[in-house]
Amino acid sequence: MTTQPTTPPVPDALDQILRRMRLPYLHKAAPDVLATARAQRWDPAEVLRVLLNEEVVGRDAATRRMRRKTPAPAGRLSTKGQQAATVTAQPAPGHRTMS
Template sequence: MTITPLRVTGAAGDPLTEAIELTRRLKLPHLRRAMADLIPTAKAQRWDPAEVVQVLLAEEAAGRDQANLRTRRKRAAFPAGKTFGDGTRPHPRSHGRLRTRCAAWNGCNARRTCPSAARRAPASVTSAKPSAKRPSRPA
């Protein structure tokens, strides 16, 4: 049993049109975009066919890499406007210090964890349940 290859025919049987139809069928969008500019240039400069194929496949690989990167960034749902490596990022611990200061200044519930607020906290903390006092030990 012999398998004959399926031939996609363009409107006028033009090889470039057939190649474009094949790239649609094989889902090679980046190769298709590059082919429109590259094939006439390759014909005019008499490129080796292997070189043309190598350039087209490299363009498809680069396009897929960029598309994968865009897709991964989109799925990661990073906050808008945030970038990495721009050099303006503060020291990693500064955010925690600012939060601690803010908690101490504003008097929110984080006072218990703020060391500076703990020093200023009152000596006795009232609670709903009365606590039993321990007898003090003689010195």
């Protein structure tokens, strides 16, 4: 039976910064990415690119999940559409009215 090695935790200072900046997807991916980067000697810019990409992908997925939950508003007119409806409801000049 083989066990997977555990990734080292994120340093406390970085953990506090990620929580304060509200980067949950980057925070979740950071231990694995940092361990891989250290083992493979990644360029610091590559580490940053991968971590920020994780955050962007996570936020996009969360946005799609939220949009699926809430139905689109139906039957609402904009103020421009309401103005156009009131203008066309008035009789045109020269037409006789039933008064």
